[in-house]
Every structure is written in C-alpha cells, then in structure tokens.
Amino acid sequence: MASSSGNVESTMRLLKDFLAKLGFEMYPLKIGWYNTxxxxxxxxxxxxxxxxxxxxxxxxxxxxxxxxxxxxxGCHGVSDPIDQCVKHYINSAVLQCFPDQKVDVSYDYEMLPSRKPKFLAQTAAHVSGGAFYYQQTDVTDHPWGKKKMFGVCVHPKFGGWFAIRSLLVFGGVAVGSELVQPAPPDCVPSREARIQLLEEFNLRWQDWTYRNIVPPTRTYSQKQMDYFGTPPPQRSALLRSWGFLQGKDSQLVLDTLCEPQLLVNGHG
Structure with a gap:
C-alpha cells in the first residue's frame, strides 16, 4: 500500500479539477474515522x-x-436519470484521473445482497467534515418518546439544499497523521433548532422547510425544484416537456422514494 503526504493533496486536486466545475464537492477521510x-x-x-x-x-x-x-x-434503461448522470461523471473522473489505481466506487443508492446500503452516506459526510449529521441522540431530553426520528445532514453553506452521492475508496493508498479529522460544522447548535430540524424533516419533508434551517448561500433553481418536486413516476413526462427522453429514451421507470431520508442521501 502506497503512502506519502502528497497522496491526499494530489488526489483531491485531480478530483476537484474534474468535478468541481460540474457542481460537486469532495471531502477526504480515513476509513478508520468511518468504521469507528x-x-x-x-x-x-x-x-x-x-x-x-x-x-x-x-x-x-x-x-x-x-x-x-x-x-x-441522455438516459438509457430503467434507472433514475440523476443516478445515471452522477455515475457517468464520477466514473469518468476516476477513469481519467486514476487510470492506474484501484478505486472502489459506491453510490448512495446501491445496496448489498443483504439489502444493507453499500455505505452510510450521512455518516461518511459527517466524519469527513463535509456536513453535520443531526440525529435524535443529538437532542438532549428530546420530546418524541419512543418515536423514531430519522437523522438528516445539514451543510454549512447550503443547509439542506445538497445531496450525498458517492464514496471513493483508494484501497492502495494509506494516509498517516498528515490527514487530521475535521469536526463537521455544527450549524444547528441549539436544542430548539435541532428539534425544529428533525420535526420538519420527518413530519413535513415534502415542503422542504428543513432545508432552510440555516440561511443557505444558494438553493435549488426553480427548474430543479420543479424536477425534484415532481413525483418520480411523472418525471419522465416532465423531462419530455423539456425536450429530453425522445424515442427509446422515453421508456423510463423512475425509482419511487418512499423513505424521507432518501431525499438527502442522493435523490434531491
């Protein structure tokens, strides 16, 4: 396993040069931070x-x-168009930037045969310092009793207007003390605001108010909100109205989002 202080810097520089202009952010982490x-x-x-x-x-x-x-x-087959787009660009970045390296790429929507996710997207974002994963356990003396409240990540700049898409694992690259684990920005520090966040996300996620729990520097455009606000089975018709999905590509089956946390883990 290769190890040098330049690995993290060179890896991040290559990825940013390829993906940042496409609207992606990247955060490095050690697998140990995640597994711990x-x-x-x-x-x-x-x-x-x-x-x-x-x-x-x-x-x-x-x-x-x-x-x-x-x-x-364009889109082909039956998978979600957003998923196809993300996979296209990230796979292209890996192939172009690291042609001689083994990189294991997992996407937020992928499942193992056991039906467990390939990786926990919100946990990865939290331990990397990219976004703070607010959970029920982060609310002292919470008011929900035995009711399960799903957690949600909040980005320090975009609030809830972002998604966690992928995890790249460089199996042949070891990093040492040069990579220090950052604390994720705690942008919802008060108990009252955390209660508001989790209730808005779990009980009223369709109205998207939880996304504005902190003042975002940017939100989705109206066209993007129209897309993600359209029920998945109707998105193919919306895309056709925009001039996409002509001919064979119009036969799409879009994934149904039945769990609210999926809105954060890659579907809007």
Missing part, C-alpha cells in the same frame, strides 16, 4: 488508514451537470 462510529456489521472492509473521498452534489449540479448530461448523453 459504526458497529462491525456496517463497517467497510479496509484498513483504518485507507484513503477515501465522499462526493456531495451542490445546488449547481443540476444546471452544470444534469441538464448538459441529458442534452448530450
């Missing part, structure tokens, strides 16, 4: 010092990556 906070059944099978990178999409991704992707490449 999870039970053995959810840990990733790499050594603790293995380099990984979590990839987020910002509000700019829709116009800078998705719409150009639909215009030039």
């Amino acid at each position: 906070v999870l039970p053995p059944s959810l840990q990733l099978p790499y050594s603790d010092d293995t380099l990984a990178v979590v990839v987020l999409s910002t509000p700019d991704m829709f116009e800078q990556a998705f719409l150009p992707f639909m215009e030039s490449v």
Whole structure:
C-alpha cells in the first residue's frame, strides 16, 4: 500500500479539477474515522488508514451537470436519470484521473445482497467534515418518546439544499497523521433548532422547510425544484416537456422514494 503526504493533496486536486466545475464537492477521510462510529456489521472492509473521498452534489449540479448530461448523453434503461448522470461523471473522473489505481466506487443508492446500503452516506459526510449529521441522540431530553426520528445532514453553506452521492475508496493508498479529522460544522447548535430540524424533516419533508434551517448561500433553481418536486413516476413526462427522453429514451421507470431520508442521501 502506497503512502506519502502528497497522496491526499494530489488526489483531491485531480478530483476537484474534474468535478468541481460540474457542481460537486469532495471531502477526504480515513476509513478508520468511518468504521469507528459504526458497529462491525456496517463497517467497510479496509484498513483504518485507507484513503477515501465522499462526493456531495451542490445546488449547481443540476444546471452544470444534469441538464448538459441529458442534452448530450441522455438516459438509457430503467434507472433514475440523476443516478445515471452522477455515475457517468464520477466514473469518468476516476477513469481519467486514476487510470492506474484501484478505486472502489459506491453510490448512495446501491445496496448489498443483504439489502444493507453499500455505505452510510450521512455518516461518511459527517466524519469527513463535509456536513453535520443531526440525529435524535443529538437532542438532549428530546420530546418524541419512543418515536423514531430519522437523522438528516445539514451543510454549512447550503443547509439542506445538497445531496450525498458517492464514496471513493483508494484501497492502495494509506494516509498517516498528515490527514487530521475535521469536526463537521455544527450549524444547528441549539436544542430548539435541532428539534425544529428533525420535526420538519420527518413530519413535513415534502415542503422542504428543513432545508432552510440555516440561511443557505444558494438553493435549488426553480427548474430543479420543479424536477425534484415532481413525483418520480411523472418525471419522465416532465423531462419530455423539456425536450429530453425522445424515442427509446422515453421508456423510463423512475425509482419511487418512499423513505424521507432518501431525499438527502442522493435523490434531491
């Protein structure tokens, strides 16, 4: 396993040069940071010092990556168009930037045969410092009793107007003390605001108010909100009205989003 202080800097520079202009953000982490906070059944099978990178999409991704992707490449098969777009650009970045390296790429929507997710997107974002993962346990003396409240990540600049898309694991790259774990920005520090956030996310996620729990520097464009606000089975008709999905590409089956946390873990 290769190890040098320049690995993290060079890896991040290459990824940013390829993906930042498309509306993605990247945050490095050590696998040990991720595995330490999870039970053995959810840990990733790499050594603790293995380099990984979590990839987020910002509000700019829709116009800078998705719409150009639909215009030039289009969708094929039955998977979600956003998923196809993200996979296209991230796979292209890995192939172009690291042609001689083994990089294991997992996407937020991928599942193992056990039906467990390939990685926990919100945990990865939290331990990398990219976004703070607010959970029920982060509210002291919470008011919900035995009711389960799903957690949600908040970005320090975009609030809830972002998504966690992918985890890249560089199995042949070990990093040492040069990579220091950052604390995720605690942008919802008060108990009252955390209660508001989790209630808005769990009980009223359709109105998207939880996304504005902190004043965002940018939100989704109206066109992007129209897309994600359209029920998945009707999105193909919306895309056709925009001039996409002509001919064979119009036969799409879009994934149904039945769990509210999926809105954060990659579907809007």
